[in-house]
Amino acid sequence: MQDDIAFLLGLKGSSSVSRFERFAREPDFRSALAFEHILGAPVQKLFAPLFADVGRGVSERARERLDALQALRSDARHAVRLTHLGRLAEPSPTLFDV
Secondary structure (H helix, E strand, O other), rough: OOHHHHHOOOOOHHHHHHHHHOOOOOOOOOHHHHHHHHHHHOOOOOOHHHHHHHHHHHHHHHHHHHOOOHHHHHHHHHHHHHHHHHHHHOOOOOOOHH
16 A cells, blocks of 8 residues: 555655654655545644644744734734734644543
């Protein structure tokens, strides 16, 4: 199966597929989308640990951005922007939160 996936991804051998499976290597964007097509599962499910790590980074940067934009909170023109950043700043729920 790994040989087939490697071929479909355009890789020379199955060792890269194995590294992706063990999360020892992160796929590039095209490879991640190809995995979704090949395996029929969403990228966020296939690479859940990486997806969660990226989400934590986005949340942290959104909190930093909100802190930097405190002065705009009273300006209605920025309400949509600040609301969106606020949603991003909230930690994503995990299976442990359910």
